[in-house]
Amino acid sequence: MGLWARMLCSLLFLLQVLAEPAENSNFHLAGDYLLGGLFSLHANVKGTVHLNILQVPKCKEYDMKVLGYNLMQAMRFAVEEINAHSSLLPGVLLGYEIVDICYLSNNVQPVLYFLAQKDYSLPILKDYSHYVPHVVAVIGPDNSESTITVANFLSLFLLPQITYSAISDQLRDKQRFPAMLRTVPSGSHHIEAMVQLMIHFRWNWIVVLVSNDEYGRDNSQLLNQRLLSGGDICIAFQEVLPTPAPNQIMTPTEQAQLEAILRKLQQTTARVVIVFSPELALRNFFLTVLRWNLTNTVWIASESWSIDPVLHNLTELRHTGTFLGITIQRVPMPGFSEFRVRGTRDSPPPSSGTSQQTTCNQECDACLNITASFNNILTLSGERVVYSVYSAVYAVAHALHSLLGCNQTNCAKKVVYPWRLLQEIWKVNFTLLGNQIFFDEQGDVPVRLDIIQWRWDLSQNPFQSFASYHPMQRELKHIGNVSWHTPDNTIPVSMCSKNCRPGQMKRPVGLHPCCFECLDCMPGTFLNQSADEFDCQPCPSASWSHKNAISCFKRHLAFLEWQEVPTIIVVILAVLGFLSTLTILVIFWRHYQTPMVRSAGGPMCFLMLTPLLLVFGMVPVYVGPPTVFTCICRQAFFTLCFTICISCIAVRSFQIVYIFKMARRLPRAYGFWVRYHGPYVFVALMTAIKAAIIAGNMLTTTINPIGRTDPEDPNILILSCHPNYRNGLLFNTSMDLLLSMVGFSFAYMGKELPTNYNEAKFITLSMTFSFTSSISLCTFMSVHDGVLVTIMDLLVTVLNFLAISLGYFGPKCYMILFCPERNTPAYFNSMIQGYTMRKD
Incomplete structure (x- = not known):
């Protein structure tokens, strides 16, 4: 078939189509x-x-x-x-x-x-x-x-x-x-768009009105489930709208239900009302709203009536508040507006065999006339x-x-x-x-949703879009300006309680988490809004905060530092003690065979001098931030050394008294004491008991250093070894005091011994000082707290050891160095003979 033939056939076919009458329905x-x-x-x-x-x-x-x-x-x-x-x-x-x-x-x-x-x-x-x-x-x-x-x-x-x-x-x-x-x-996306809209405008106190049908019940259930999962928005109350008759005439019961709902709307502080209902069930409701003159309300329409032209035709609704709605995206369809009001011409029934009587x-x-009257708004x-x-x-x-x-x-x-x-x-x-x-796997087309506002300005779109919701991303986008029906076009407030100021926690009032009162966070606590808005969290131990804080700052750490004056004084005393003890050790080593050294204890003197030397050298463990090692040294090393020294003094006093006053009466006991090295066994036993006390104290308390708040200044964190330090000090001091009392008693018993063996006044001096200083330290610790306690503890420790070093060994060194004529066997024998003659 040629080109002209095809064109002729096409023309005949077109004329035949145009000649046929249009469908009549x-x-x-x-x-x-x-x-x-x-x-x-x-x-x-x-x-x-x-x-x-x-x-x-x-x-x-x-x-x-x-x-x-x-x-x-x-x-x-x-x-x-x-x-x-x-x-x-x-x-x-x-x-x-x-x-x-x-x-x-x-x-x-x-x-x-x-x-x-x-x-x-x-x-x-x-x-x-x-x-x-x-x-x-x-x-x-x-x-x-x-x-x-x-x-x-x-x-x-x-x-x-x-x-x-x-x-x-x-x-x-x-x-x-x-x-x-x-x-x-799906409906869940419509609900999510509503929720995100309310979150954006900070509306957390809403009213929900639903129709008495499946539509109202299903959507209200979806909304309640969403709000329960989020917890950001609360429903002040929810009511079921009465369903009018087909003729839209309300019964007295239905009228009373509407008036009860409007009365609650007037009384509530919630200004946002979400309405899930078919549009025909809302005409009587909004007419009642107009009669009650309800204003300053934000009405959020579900998709069933969000772009209904009939309700929009009630122009007086503009005075009741702001109308927002969720609807499908706007897509212009060229030619549809003209087609919508195009009528049909009568023609025979369709050739498919269908007639109006079959259905x-x-x-x-x-339909056509009414739609034409709304064509402009559509x-x-x-x-x-x-x-x-x-x-x-x-x-x-x-x-x-x-x-x-x-x-x-x-x-x-x-x-x-x-x-x-x-x-x-x-x-x-x-x-x-x-x-x-x-279509996705649920059979839905993920098209965009628009958030629209009702406008009664004839020159503009009656349903103007100001935001969009994208189901794929599940978020609100392109949020524009809204013309609010409020003074100065301000965003309406619909909150059960106003937002708390920074650093204030919320305390629920009633059943709704959105209703609360604001309480200030106390010093030492802060409010982490991202974690919990209903509880102020305590600051970490090394941090602090002021009232109404939203974060903590690091506190000033208080500990004994090198540049402080008390530290310098104590260190000078420790250096003096170290040098004097080292000098005493050298003197005793060089004059080891002399009667003066042997009368002071002989080898046991070195057992006392060595811990004294180590103690003075370990004074730096008190300076600087405490660690596990320094805490062990403070709690164990110093007190063990002190116990060794006190034990040696006590056993030496006992031994001198025993030799001069009881050896002749109990020669077998004296022989047994000497044969089995009684002095060293006694010192070892006392040291073991003291070690057991220290170990028990450490097991019952923590060894790790901790921080304690300065009671006078919470911004300062005092670093110390453990909170039960006072109890440990009392336990440790009690045994040392007991040994001091033993040594003092034997020294007092030997006050009539020869001068070279009479150490009562020296032992009395050192023991009295040790007793007095320990009692003073315990008393000071019960009154004061902080770095002063560490300074006093260190000072008492150094002075106690200085008292032993200078009070016990000092006079003997003086005699060795400056009175050599008294450090001879002949002089010691004459002194013993004189004592014996007096006793006889």
Whole structure:
């Protein structure tokens, strides 16, 4: 066929199409493959009241839903647009069968009609794999309750169903509803968008009003679950709105319920009200709100009424507060505004054999006229939910394109089984008016949600978007300015309690965590808001804080330092003691065989001098921050050395008295004492007992250094060895005092001994000083705390050892160095003989 012949045939075909009359109904369109459409053109919000009579309800007797007819027109627009563009389904004509479901009242009969064959029969079969119903797919319904009812039927046949507005999370269960998909995000995303909106504006005290149906109950449950998981927002109260009759006339009981709700709204401090309800159930409510003159309220609309033009037409609502809502993204659809108000011409019934008598609720006399009266606001509001219908039809068309193996010129017309078409719908992924359309694993299209504000300024969009919520990222974006119905356009405050100042913790008041009083955090504590806003946490041991602090600062560590004057004085004394002891040790070593050294104890003198020398050399362990090693030295080394010295003095005093006064009376005991080295055994025994006391004290208390707060200045942290240091000192001192008393007693008993052996006054001096200093230290520690205790402890320790070194060994060194004539055996013998003669 030549080019001119093809052009002639095309022209004849076009003239034939133009000559045919248009369809006579908005509800029918003949085609090769039919789509079923379920829309709510009218609504009986009282529910399924028709079940008490055996007939299909007459939807046109109920109130009309302008948005329902608008959505229906979107389906017609999409089908006609696909048919006009041969690239998607070339040579294939899509048709539709649309039924008004009256919101809830007329669900089952249309589904049975869609599932039946062309002869209106629905056979009972064992296997429906090759069953061909009246339609290849169903678009709708609009609400979740009706969608669940329809999906229970269609899923048995795996007949694809794409809803454009039902958001219930129950529909995400693909085991229960394997054939149900939707072109809107689920209800959990709508709830999350609401919650993030409230968090952004710091609203944590809200009121929830719900309709007495599945829609209200499901969404309020989702909201409560979300708030329980987050804990940032509290519900002041939740009430169920009375459902009006189809004629919108309220009974006295319903009027009383509304007034009780309005009374609570007036009394509560919550200024944000979330309303989950179909739009037809809200007209009486908002008329009552206007009568009560309720103002300064933020109304947050769920998707069911967020862009309802009828409620928006109540212009006096602008005085009640600010209206915000959650809805589908705005997508302009070129040509739809003109198509929406385009009428149809009468024509014969469609060639598909369908007639108005075969179904019901496929007429709406007032739909076109009423929609035309709202056309301006519908146009200005942008195409939102209608795009969900539009994209649902295109999703089926793309699936048919794949299933029929279409190319640029034609498609293979063949029998389409529902389950095969369903498989192809799950795979679709295409771009439509700049948006990517595909179904996730729950069967949802993750399109953007818009946060809109109602505006009554005729020159602007009546439903103006100021933020968006992205289901994939689960976050609010592009938050713009809102025109608040408040003085100076300030953001309304809806909080049970005002925010606490920094450094103040919250103490709950009542049952709601959002209601609290603010208490100051005390010094030494701070408030970590990211961890716990209801409790002030104590600062770590090395840190401190002032009142109302949100963090701690490091305290000044107090310990004995080298540059301090008391430290310098004590170190000078220690150096003096070290040098004097070293001198005494050298003198005694060089005069070891002299009577003076032997009368002082002989080898036992070196047992006393060696610990004294080590003690003076270990004084630096008291200076600087304490460690485990220095604490052990303070608690063990010094007191052991002191015990060794006191034991040696005590046993030496005993030995001198025993020799001069009791040796002759108890010669065997003296021989036994000498033979078994009694002095050294006594010193070892006393040292072992002291070591056991020290070990027991260390086991019952910690050895690690700790910090204690200075009672006079909390900014200072005193570093010490352990908190029971006083108790340990008392235990250690008690044994030393006992040995001192023993040594003093024997020294006193020997006051009549020869001068060279009479050490009573020297021992008395050192022991009295040791006793007095220990008592003074314990008394000082019971009164004072801090670095002074460490200084006093070190000073007493050094002075005690100086008293032993200079008080006991000093006079003997003097005699050795300056009175050598008295350090001879002859002189000692004469002194002993003189003592013996006096005794005789």
